[in-house]
Amino acid sequence: MATPQQNIPNQDIPLYGRYRLVMAILVLAGHLSVGLNIFAVSPLLTLAIDDYDINRTTAGLLVAMPLLVAAAFGLPSGILIARIGLRRSFMIGWAAIALVSLSGFAPNFITLLLLRSAIGVGFAFLLTGTGPLLMQWFRPKEVTVMNALTTAFLSLGIALSVATATPLSEIIDWQMALTIFALPGIVGLVAWIVSGRATDGTPMNSGGISLHEVGLVLRNRAVVLLLVADAGILVQYSAFAGWLPTFYNEDRGISLSQAGFITGMLPFVGVFAVLAGGAIALRVTSARTLFISSGVLAVAGGLGAFLLPSPAWIYPAVVILGIGSWLYVPTLLTLPMQMAGMTPEKVAVVWGSLLTFSGFAMFVAPILVGVLRDVTGSFFPGLAICATASWALLIAGFLLPGNVKEPRHEPHSQ
Template sequence: MSTQATPQTQKASSSWDFTTIKKMRWFFIALIVIAGVINYLDRSTLSIGNSTIAEELSLTTVQMGLLLSAFSWPYALANLPAGYLIDKFGVKKMFLVAAVGWSIVAVGTAFANTFLALYIARVLLGIAESPFFAAGLKASQMWFSKRERSLPVSIVNTGSQIGNALAPPLLTFLLLGFGWRWMFAIVGVAGLIIAAVWWFSYRDPKPEEDALIHNEIGDDLVTESANETEKASWFSLLATPNTWFMIIGAFGIFYTVWVYLTWLPRYLEESRGFSLSTTGWVAALPFMCGIAGVLLGGVVSKKFIDGGMKAITARKIPIVGGAILAAIAVAPVAYIENTTLNILLLCIGYFAAQIPIACIWTLASDIAEPHQVASLGAIQNFGGFLGAAVAPIATGYILEVTGTFNWVFILAGLLLLIGAFSYGVLVKDRREASLQVTA
């Protein structure tokens, strides 16, 4: 005698399945966060070893500026195909390729003995790390509904901030205890471990799980056309005004972030007189504040959405507000003689500059069609890392010409305001009303 499932048993099964999905997807987010921590430790190794490496290899300030930007140029350019490749080949494969690639490069950097060798290693690191955030965004898109997505995207972005906060004390400890070469090698091995865990644990949601993810919480999802030929191409994004305004906005915000990431330790040593060991702890303070900034941006955005605000508007408010506050704090930093107040402004500036970060990524998922989410996110990240590439070079030249950090922070403040204007005024929801989705 066959037994048919009743609505009650189906509902119970659905509830159990969704509980399992919740546990699984948060495990994946945790894994991406840990990978993000290691990812940013890799990026920070050169800035932490800045003075030590420059002295050992007899590098000038301009050469160090070029090295500190060598990661960002290829990273920015590689973001363009990275997003497309993630949309085409999937998160699991591309994330694995990225993690293994950046880890091998990090270990290899330990053997560099010349400016050219270091430069090539940083270029390869930038290429290898380019799929990371777009992959995190794509995974969040698949495992979370639009209504929920700002929180996991914010949490994914805290990985970078945790890495930034850990980098000064942890990498300084490794630098002082084992030397700069072992510092690179140890971080690289950690990346290989997380890559192995990812490969054996991550998977995309099954069709029935996908339905539960969106239907369980009443997600008003725009579905992709069944006719694959009707999908907009990757190049169509470049014909959209929003894409270019997002590139400009990301450039302005990321520029300032990378002034911190690449030159803050040296600023604290040379302009504020901190020792190398003390700099490791003091430099961690702004980055610790950055963790709170990223989470605040996601929480505020979600609160606005829960209150009925349109998704795009809810993302733009933290982006614009954070960028303006950061500009106000950063611009006068070098003119403040009181060390305590100086560090406080540095902390406020970085905290505020991180408020937009998660919202920037989530904004890409709100504006793009489902099959173009990683692509638009990566193109936007390309713009951001053009700013990241310019920041260390411009800082190196400003220091070479003026001998002070005054114009370094003034320029950072101006670019933050340009970023706020681009996102706040120029980026708009240009889709037809019938295709709008309120998250």
């Protein structure tokens, strides 16, 4: 997905013609690599609990810690990129993902947790750097296409890892399975060093924004609704992605392999849902309509995913949940750019806030489910609370001001 800096002016930036295809491949590969690693451990938590003799709360950190690190590095990485340049920023991101390939050699839980935390660093630098890179290499319409594709590739990576982690762990050690998912990071790092380019001759906007202006942006009603809506959906999504495999195995008697496959449908469906959401957003101008529709699907699918008793009902519920969790994303990312009075710097604040707020929400959710499971002996309280959070998107759709957008004007060619 693109990041706040996609609004940074890119005047006088040279076009590199067909080499844009190389840059597109590198950017998409980066998002795929992040997706492959961010939730790969979730179907393997039962194995981690047994091997390390830890409780579910502690095991939940393997899922939650990368999200916390990503949230903590979100805005700082956006500021740092302007200082160190895109080439170094992407190198840091790729190197962080490559570091996770040492998971198979981790001697204890703490070491594995630290390695998993590196994913958050890679997440922040790769995603935050994507925006300005796209603006340097692609025309406006191409940037829109790339935004949809990067989100789809991120979702595809999540789907592949969650669906294949358990079968892979039956062939090799489960920690080594995590190493396999991180190997593309090594390939990507080498590919970026060899082929990655940045138009270093054109500096990014470093004018900044005052703390007073930041406060005004974050007090904007529409912005607050966007932050709450996205955080609410991702509370449910991260909790379910992290714990549904274990819940299905322990409470529904479903094998870990099948449970991982079912949960892997969430991001797999998301690949198509986010592309559909982008196409729909071009035709349906009402953000409220898209938020409400997506919210209804997310709420209904979320409840069904853990309340329905058999796989015959669980499968369609998870599909509906996947659609609702991704359909609104293109509108969410575009809407801040369409708000009256928004400058590139202000949009960057909104995007950075989305990463930070949603990242912290995604960090807390899996831990909450694990804690309540240990305390109550049941997954239902934690999953129910996280499912309730998803109502935020539906409510935000009703509360979103009808005049949140301003008329869009195409810039004149210089």
